[in-house]
Amino acid sequence: MNAIEIRNLTKTFGEKRAVDGLNMTVPQGAIYGFIGENGSGKSTTEKLICGLIQPSGGEIKLWGKDYRDQGVRSQIGVLIESPGCFPNTTVWNNMKLQAANLGLKNENEEIRRVLHLVRMDGAAGNKFKNCSLGMKQRIGIAFALLGNPTLLVLDEPINGLDADGMRIMREILTDLSRRGTTVLISSHILGELEKIATHYAIIRGGRLLKEMTAAELNANCPTYVAVRVDGTERVRTILERAFGRADIDEQTGEIRVYNANAEDVSKYLFGNCGIAVSEIRTAKISLEEYYIDLMREEK
Amino acid sequence: MNTNIKNGDFGKRLKTMLKVDARRMFTMPTVWIMLAVSLALPILILVMTSFIGGTTVNPQTGAEETVETFTNVWQAIGSAGGAMSMDLTSMCNINLLYFLVAIFVCLFVGEDFRSGYVKNLFTVRSKKLDYILSKTIVLFVAATGMFVLYFIGAMIGGGIAGLSFDLAAVGASAGGIIACMISKVFFALVFVSIALTLATVGKQRLWLSILGSLAAGMLLFTMIPMMTPLNSGAFNVALCVLGGPLFAAGLGAVSNVILNKTSLV
Numbered sequence: 001m002n003a004i005e006i007r008n009l010t011k012t013f014g015e016k017r018a019v020d021g022l023n024m025t026v027p028q029g030a031i032y033g034f035i036g037e038n039g040s041g042k043s044t045t046e047k048l049i050c051g052l053i054q055p056s057g058g059e060i061k062l063w064g065k066d067y068r069d070q071g072v073r074s075q076i077g078v079l080i081e082s083p084g085c086f087p088n089t090t091v092w093n094n095m096k097l098q099a100a101n102l103g104l105k106n107e108n109e110e111i112r113r114v115l116h117l118v119r120m121d122g123a124a125g126n127k128f129k130n131c132s133l134g135m136k137q138r139i140g141i142a143f144a145l146l147g148n149p150t151l152l153v154l155d156e157p158i159n160g161l162d163a164d165g166m167r168i169m170r171e172i173l174t175d176l177s178r179r180g181t182t183v184l185i186s187s188h189i190l191g192e193l194e195k196i197a198t199h200y201a202i203i204r205g206g207r208l209l210k211e212m213t214a215a216e217l218n219a220n221c222p223t224y225v226a227v228r229v230d231g232t233e234r235v236r237t238i239l240e241r242a243f244g245r246a247d248i249d250e251q252t253g254e255i256r257v258y259n260a261n262a263e264d265v266s267k268y269l270f271g272n273c274g275i276a277v278s279e280i281r282t283a284k285i286s287l288e289e290y291y292i293d294l295m296r297e298e299k
Numbered sequence: 300m301n302t303n304i305k306n307g308d309f310g311k312r313l314k315t316m317l318k319v320d321a322r323r324m325f326t327m328p329t330v331w332i333m334l335a336v337s338l339a340l341p342i343l344i345l346v347m348t349s350f351i352g353g354t355t356v357n358p359q360t361g362a363e364e365t366v367e368t369f370t371n372v373w374q375a376i377g378s379a380g381g382a383m384s385m386d387l388t389s390m391c392n393i394n395l396l397y398f399l400v401a402i403f404v405c406l407f408v409g410e411d412f413r414s415g416y417v418k419n420l421f422t423v424r425s426k427k428l429d430y431i432l433s434k435t436i437v438l439f440v441a442a443t444g445m446f447v448l449y450f451i452g453a454m455i456g457g458g459i460a461g462l463s464f465d466l467a468a469v470g471a472s473a474g475g476i477i478a479c480m481i482s483k484v485f486f487a488l489v490f491v492s493i494a495l496t497l498a499t500v501g502k503q504r505l506w507l508s509i510l511g512s513l514a515a516g517m518l519l520f521t522m523i524p525m526m527t528p529l530n531s532g533a534f535n536v537a538l539c540v541l542g543g544p545l546f547a548a549g550l551g552a553v554s555n556v557i558l559n560k561t562s563l564v
Contacts, residue, residue, distance in 0.1 A: 047562075050418070051421060051425055052417075052418055052422065052562065052563045052564045053563065053564065054559075054560065054561075054562070068425045069425065070312075070424070070425050070426060073422065073423055073424065073425045074423050074424075076422050076423060078418060078422040080418055080564070081415065081418075082415050083415070084414060084416045084417070084418045084419045085415075085416070086323075086327065086410065086414050086416065087414065088327070088328070089326060093322075093326045096322060097319055097322055097323060097416075098419050100315060100318040100319045100322055101316075101319045101419065101420055101423060101424070102315075103311065103315040143419060
């Protein structure tokens with residue numbers, strides 16, 4: 001069963017189409033990376049799924065039921081933009097409100113559990129307004145985790161987290177996914193997303209450009225041999241003649257040789273051409289590079 | 300999820316929503332400030348105006364002018380017969396509290412939208428009616444508390460200012476005063492529901508809902524003394540006890556439609 005199914009979803013704000021005939025399928029238990037530029041319609045789609053704004057057209061189904069169904073709505077944990085806490089109230093009292101909202105029976109125990117999960121046990125007594133950005137983000141995650149939801153909708157949850165926070169977030173989300181929780185997560189930090197996502201959707205202008213599994217992304221992202229030498233352009237031409245495709249990465253100044261292994265490239269350059277190689281390694285096209293290339297192609 | 304909120308279980312849904320609102324109300328300072336103001340306001344009004352009562356000389360014209368102030372403590376609660384005059388006793392009595400109630404409603408509901416709490420609330424709740432109903436109930440309870448405290452404050456202020464407590468002097472009776480207070484409390488439902496509707500329209504724009512509520516209050520201000528005179532009878536009580544909730548139900552339905560049809564964030 002799919003956790004989320006979206007068909008021809010449209011949302012217009014006046015003349016502007018924020019979401020334009022979007023189709024998306026999020027399988028149960030997936031960590032679904034939702035990627036797009038600013039203003040591409042990610043947050044709007046997430047708000048539509050959560051029922052915070054009304055669609056102009058199309059269909060949203062959660063576990064096969066209409067998204068407005070109370071039964072399915074009570075299974076969602078959400079962090080969209082900010083945690084939605086009262087600034088002058090303590091973290092604990094804010095969480096007590098949400099626990100009451102969810103109708104939880106074992107409130108105190110549950111609040112302690114989620115605060116512990118996000119390593120925020122000590123912050124319960126702090127007023128929300130006095131928490132740092134990273135703390136607020138973690139508290140937002142704790143909010144979303146209250147009651148052990150079956151679907152988590154997270155909008156840029158990694159923003160503002162330090163390296164340790166990101167690691168904790170990775171662990172939590174991976175663990176939840178292993179236990180069957182579906183996670184829809186949007187982020188601009190693609191390097192982090194790549195470490196945990198099992199599925200991806202890339203949208204632009206409110207339309208779906210690509211939807212794929214991590215395995216499909218892997219197949220779309222070839223490995224290459226990165227070579228650092230003097231006389232880059234000359235060597236690139238030599239390598240292209242010998243191995244087929246070879247590009248220069250403008251940012252790093254490295255030559256990327258596809259369809260070859262590091263040993264062959266090294267032997268060829270040194271043995272056949274007498275070119276000294278200062279660095280050689282095997283690497284893979286990252287999600288970020290794939291995404292940037294895709295955006296360039298679509299332009 | 301280990302939750303009580305299920306489809307079609309209206310009672311449990313409302314109970315959990317009421318729990319949220321009651322917790323919110325009593326863990327935040329706004330309600331305590333409003334209650335304190337409700338108690339202090341009549342004391343300040345009655346004590347301060349007792350200093351300026353009587354005749355004064357206008358420094359510009361030299362003419363002698365009479366300033367009508369409170370002579371009887373019950374004037375702070377209302378006027379017999381429901382007549383509204385433009386003097387101090389009619390303008391600065393318990394009816395001022397309706398404006399305070401409207402502002403409190405706007406602050407309480409507006410904070411849900413301004414803090415983003417509605418995202419947490421409405422993601423797990425598809426029925427907006429629970430929200431409207433719960434807010435109306437808790438805000439009505441708070442308004443009742445404010446009216447009771449104003450009444451107590453008026454008694455204290457009247458005692459300090461040395462005002463008369465003679466009911467007959469203002470054409471009222473003990474029963475009439477009780478009926479008047481019951482009518483006033485239930486009439487507050489009209490202000491609660493108007494402010495609640497405007498707060499759902501204004502959402503994060505608190506200024507819009509407050510200004511709208513005050514403007515609506517100004518329109519209704521002359522109606523309050525007629526509906527809730529100091530010598531209220533069964534008719535006034537029935538009118539307010541039945542009319543208040545009916546009005547709130549009607550506007551509640553409008554608020555529900557607004558929340559269902561508009562963006563919440």
